[in-house]
Amino acid sequence: MKIYNFSAGPAMLPEEVMLKAQDEFCNYGGTQSGIMELSHRGPQFMEVLATAKQNIRDLMNISDDYAICFIQGGASMQFCMIPMNFLPADGVADYADSGTWSAKAIKEAQRFGKVNIVGSSKETNYDRIPVVRHWKPTENAIYLHITSNNTIAGTQYHTFPPVHKDVPMIADMSSDFMSRVININDFGMVYGGAQKNLGPSGVALVIIRKDFAERANKDLPTMLRYSTYIEKDSMFNTPPTFAIYILKLITDWMKDQGGLGVIEEINNTKSEGLYELIDRSDFYSSPVYPGSRSKMNVVFRLPTEELEAKFVKEAAQNGMTGLKGHRSVGGIRASIYNAMPLAGVETLVDFMIQFEKENG
Numbered sequence: 001m002k003i004y005n006f007s008a009g010p011a012m013l014p015e016e017v018m019l020k021a022q023d024e025f026c027n028y029g030g031t032q033s034g035i036m037e038l039s040h041r042g043p044q045f046m047e048v049l050a051t052a053k054q055n056i057r058d059l060m061n062i063s064d065d066y067a068i069c070f071i072q073g074g075a076s077m078q079f080c081m082i083p084m085n086f087l088p089a090d091g092v093a094d095y096a097d098s099g100t101w102s103a104k105a106i107k108e109a110q111r112f113g114k115v116n117i118v119g120s121s122k123e124t125n126y127d128r129i130p131v132v133r134h135w136k137p138t139e140n141a142i143y144l145h146i147t148s149n150n151t152i153a154g155t156q157y158h159t160f161p162p163v164h165k166d167v168p169m170i171a172d173m174s175s176d177f178m179s180r181v182i183n184i185n186d187f188g189m190v191y192g193g194a195q196k197n198l199g200p201s202g203v204a205l206v207i208i209r210k211d212f213a214e215r216a217n218k219d220l221p222t223m224l225r226y227s228t229y230i231e232k233d234s235m236f237n238t239p240p241t242f243a244i245y246i247l248k249l250i251t252d253w254m255k256d257q258g259g260l261g262v263i264e265e266i267n268n269t270k271s272e273g274l275y276e277l278i279d280r281s282d283f284y285s286s287p288v289y290p291g292s293r294s295k296m297n298v299v300f301r302l303p304t305e306e307l308e309a310k311f312v313k314e315a316a317q318n319g320m321t322g323l324k325g326h327r328s329v330g331g332i333r334a335s336i337y338n339a340m341p342l343a344g345v346e347t348l349v350d351f352m353i354q355f356e357k358e359n360g
C-alpha cells in the first residue's frame with residue numbers, strides 16, 4: 001500500500017529525492033565515498049553548497065543584496081539569535097502573536113529587550129491572523145517579526161503587512177518556506193527550520209539582507225553572529241553537510257517541477273480540495289476563520305473526540321499517517337507541504353467522504 005505521510009514535520013520528502021539520496025549514499029559522483037564522508041572543503045561538497053544556494057536564489061528571485069546562510073539549531077535557535085543580534089536592551093521590537101511559535105519567539109526576544117505585541121489572536125485561540133489594520137506598531141521599532149504560517153493553529157498570512165522602510169520585517173517561514181511566490185525585497189530577513197518543505201531537521205535556512213545584518217551587535221560569540229555565516233559562506237565551522245546536500249536535491253526537484261509559481265498552484269489545488277469538503281459537510285468543521293486558512297496545515301474537527309481518534313486510526317490503516325492534531329489543540333491536522341502529491345490529498349478526501357458516510 002502506498003503510504004501518504006501527513007505529518008507536520010519532519011515531513012514527507014519527494015520520492016525522487018529519497019531515491020537519488022539512496023543512490024548516492026555510498027558512492028557520491030563516482031568517488032566511492034558517500035557525501036557524508038567527503039570533506040566539507042573538498043570540490044564535491046563545495047559544489048553541492050554552491051548549487052543549493054544558487055537554486056534558492058533562482059527559485060526565490062533573490063538579489064545579491066541578500067545572503068543565504070545555513071545555520072544549525074533549527075528555527076528555535078533563530079528565535080534567540082534575532083534579538084541577540086539586533087535588539088539592544090533599550091530597544092523595542094514589534095512582534096505579531098499569531099500562535100504557539102510566535103509566542104516562543106516573543107519569549108526569547110523578551111530576554112534581550114522590549115517587545116511590543118502589535119497584534120494578537122490569542123483571545124480567539126489563534127483562529128486567525130491578527131487583523132493587520134488594527135495593529136499598533138512602535139514608531140521606531142528595531143524590526144517587525146511575523147510567523148507566516150502557523151503550523152499548529154493552521155493559519156497563514158495571505159497578504160503580508162505593509163513594508164515600512166525603516167523597520168525591517170522578519171518572517172519565520174518554517175512551515176511555508178518556498179511553497180509560494182513571495183517578494184523577498186519586502187523582508188529584512190526570512191528564516192525557517194528545513195524539516196517541512198526543505199528536508200532535514202536541525203538546520204535553518206536564513207535569507208538576510210546584508211545591510212540589515214551589518215546593524216548587528218558585534219560583541220556576540222562568533223557562532224551567534226549572522227556576519228560570521230555571511231563572511232564565511234556558512235563554513236566557519238563544519239556545516240551540516242548531509243542536510244545541505246538534501247536541500248540541494250530538494251531545490252533541484254523544485255526547479256524540475258517548474259518553480260515556485262507552479263508549486264504554489266498545486267498547493268492551492270490541494271488545500272482547496274480539502275477546505276471545500278470541510279465546508280460542504282456538517283460532519284467536518286474548520287476552527288479557522290476562512291480568510292486565514294493555511295494551505296500547508298489544514299486543521300479540522302469531527303463531532304466528537306472519539307470519532308477523531310477513530311478517524312486517525314482508520315486513516316492510518318488505509319495508508320494515511322500523521323493526521324493527529326498537535327497535542328496542544330487536538331483535532332485533525334493534514335500537513336500538505338510541497339512534497340505531498342495531489343494524489344495523496346485526493347486519497348484523503350475520498351477517505352473522508354467514506355468515513356462520514358459510515359459514521360455521520
Ligand code: PMP
Nearest residue numbers: 074075076101151172174175193
Ligand atoms: N516555527 C514554526 C512555524 C514551526 O512550525 C516550528 C517547528 N514546528 C518552529 C518554528 C521550530 O522549529 P525547530 O524545531 O526547527 O526549532
